[in-house]
Amino acid sequence: MKRILVGIKRVVDFNVRIRVRPDGSGVVTDGVKMSVNPFDEIALEEALRIKERGGAAEVIVATVGPADTQQQLRSALAMGADRALHVQADGVIEPLVAARALLKLVEREQPFLVILGKQAIDDDNGQTGQVLAALWNRPQATYASRLEILGDTTARVTREVDAGLETLEVDLPAVITTDLRLNEPRYVKLPDIMKAKKKPLETLTLAALGVEQRQQLKLARFEPPPQRQKGIRVKDAAELVAQLKKKGIL
Amino acid sequence: MPRVLIVAEHDGGRLNVSTARCVSCARALNEAELTIAVCAADPGAVAAQAAQLAGVTRVLAVANPANTHALAAVLAPQIVALAGPYTHVLGPSTTFGKDLMARVAGLLGAPQVSDIMGIESPSRFRRPIYAGNAILTVEAEAGVKVVGTVRMASFEAAGGGGSAPIEKVALSVELPAHTRFISVSAAKTDRPDLLTAARVVSGGRALGSAEGFKILYSLADKLGAAVGASRAAVDAGYAPNEMQVGQTGKIIAPELYVAVGISGAIQHLTGIKDARTIVAINKDGEAPIFEVADFGLVGDLFQIIPELEKLV
Ligand SMILES: Cc1cc2nc3c(=O)[nH]c(=O)nc-3n(C[C@H](O)[C@H](O)[C@H](O)COP(=O)(O)OP(=O)(O)OC[C@H]3O[C@@H](n4cnc5c(N)ncnc54)[C@H](O)[C@@H]3O)c2cc1C
Numbered sequence A: 001m002k003r004i005l006v007g008i009k010r011v012v013d014f015n016v017r018i019r020v021r022p023d024g025s026g027v028v029t030d031g032v033k034m035s036v037n038p039f040d041e042i043a044l045e046e047a048l049r050i051k052e053r054g055g056a057a058e059v060i061v062a063t064v065g066p067a068d069t070q071q072q073l074r075s076a077l078a079m080g081a082d083r084a085l086h087v088q089a090d091g092v093i094e095p096l097v098a099a100r101a102l103l104k105l106v107e108r109e110q111p112f113l114v115i116l117g118k119q120a121i122d123d124d125n126g127q128t129g130q131v132l133a134a135l136w137n138r139p140q141a142t143y144a145s146r147l148e149i150l151g152d153t154t155a156r157v158t159r160e161v162d163a164g165l166e167t168l169e170v171d172l173p174a175v176i177t178t179d180l181r182l183n184e185p186r187y188v189k190l191p192d193i194m195k196a197k198k199k200p201l202e203t204l205t206l207a208a209l210g211v212e213q214r215q216q217l218k219l220a221r222f223e224p225p226p227q228r229q230k231g232i233r234v235k236d237a238a239e240l241v242a243q244l245k246k247k248g249i250l
Numbered sequence B: 001m002p003r004v005l006i007v008a009e010h011d012g013g014r015l016n017v018s019t020a021r022c023v024s025c026a027r028a029l030n031e032a033e034l035t036i037a038v039c040a041a042d043p044g045a046v047a048a049q050a051a052q053l054a055g056v057t058r059v060l061a062v063a064n065p066a067n068t069h070a071l072a073a074v075l076a077p078q079i080v081a082l083a084g085p086y087t088h089v090l091g092p093s094t095t096f097g098k099d100l101m102a103r104v105a106g107l108l109g110a111p112q113v114s115d116i117m118g119i120e121s122p123s124r125f126r127r128p129i130y131a132g133n134a135i136l137t138v139e140a141e142a143g144v145k146v147v148g149t150v151r152m153a154s155f156e157a158a159g160g161g162g163s164a165p166i167e168k169v170a171l172s173v174e175l176p177a178h179t180r181f182i183s184v185s186a187a188k189t190d191r192p193d194l195l196t197a198a199r200v201v202s203g204g205r206a207l208g209s210a211e212g213f214k215i216l217y218s219l220a221d222k223l224g225a226a227v228g229a230s231r232a233a234v235d236a237g238y239a240p241n242e243m244q245v246g247q248t249g250k251i252i253a254p255e256l257y258v259a260v261g262i263s264g265a266i267q268h269l270t271g272i273k274d275a276r277t278i279v280a281i282n283k284d285g286e287a288p289i290f291e292v293a294d295f296g297l298v299g300d301l302f303q304i305i306p307e308l309e310k311l312v
């Protein structure tokens, strides 16, 4: 069966203005809205479109995280994924651990395509897709803004790079990571939320997959960023230019 | 003592300034040795430029036709083959470096510190998280090799004047053929590069169209500035993707940043925090961009920008 595996990470919603705890031990997450990482919604949307075009038979979503992450898996099922895999793990999950766990799922499910986000908007690591591709010894096409599946063996991917747009051809299976312009994710409809409750969600553990939850980077301290000084208002273009000249900028 | 390997970014002929910024980051490690690896089809010219950077101990030149285009899957095993003796393997936090270094980290089973903005010790690093709304200090486990990407806005480019020896290295590693370069489309422009420009004029959704953006190009040309854009402007097709500034676009630190018709969402602000002077032009006096602006001007951009262009 032709399967696509999509990684889902639970993150603080992009609209939340995050605050650092006064003791520097982390950021405040109590009562804060949590969502599917926006890049993962794009990843899922792309997988669903490929399936809807007849290019895949099944879309599986997977997450590595604490029990709460099942909420995000349910959202993904409501969006249209066929089934979900939850690898239960508490505490810090480094990209290497997430990738090792995802690799185990890949070996089990044999997808022809794995789509992840280019970065999680909480840790801003931007690593997991590349690490997975390395461990799997398969191609990676990161920062995708266009994805074409050519037959059964290759994909053509347009990537958003610093210089502009780059196009690669990769053999399948491959790991793709999504950029913002790949697509616009659909909205979930209420009946789909009800339906999602009946879709299969399987829970596994890191231990059962044989993955050690190693933490190689200790999170030593969290601080708020330095604040910029609030500036002044100018009344028109002439005053702006005068001020910039005074500061020696123009 | 830290021994640092830096992966050079280049276009086959010219070393990207991102590499000189990595050198500054490496030097903050109090390194005992600083090596730059140049993987190219014909690394000669780039290696010569790398050898001139101040503080570099040696340059390793790896020639292979497979390196004609920078493909992470092809470069990563070569970097891994070189990485053995080094305590730190660094690359720039550009799309080149972000794509490649995490693959290197994966092959090494090493932790990666993304977007290094400061160094407290050879094993303690500062980096932004949550779109720059928090700064995290991480401490690497004793004895592990650390892979890192260097946040470009946090380090000045190292100077020249060096004359490090260049060693040709022949690697016998198997390179994959599963990833093939097809093409790259980069807009030809005479404007300065957005990542390194001293002045940047950026436009948002308010510009209304690609046509509307032209008034910014015209102002930018008078200022000798690069042009940037918000995500909303890129999504709407007013500006190409390489112009996006922010958390998921380019992080920049120009002397002067002029935000035109940009509201100032946190995802945008994180890309400009290190600008020396920020100017905001917006018709909404309550827009969050004014909270970070050194000079704020409330009004209609379509009136203000042409006026400004005449005055500069
Ligand atoms: C995962 C994720 C990643 C993101 N990454 C980025 C990123 O990297 N970079 C980024 O920029 N955004 C990013 N965003 C989007 C961000 O949240 C905002 O939506 C975006 O920055 C808004 O762009 P804008 O300011 O151009 O548009 P708007 O918020 O719509 O603001 C337009 C502004 O123009 C003003 N205006 C309108 N007409 C005029 C006029 N005639 N004259 C003067 N002013 C006028 C308005 O008052 C308003 O303030 C990201 C979002 C997500 C979810």
Ligand SMILES: Nc1ncnc2c1ncn2[C@@H]1O[C@H](COP(=O)(O)O)[C@@H](O)[C@H]1O
Pocket: A006, A007, A008, A009, A037, A039, A040, A043, A062, A063, A064, A065, A093, A095, A098, A115, A116, A117, A118, A119, A120, A121, A123, A124, A125, A126, A127, A128, A129
């Ligand atoms: N714990 C996780 N579970 C599932 N997918 C993940 C996890 N962590 C990261 N990912 C995927 O990898 C992408 C990049 O994450 P990161 O490397 O943390 O920035 C995310 O957008 C997800 O698609």
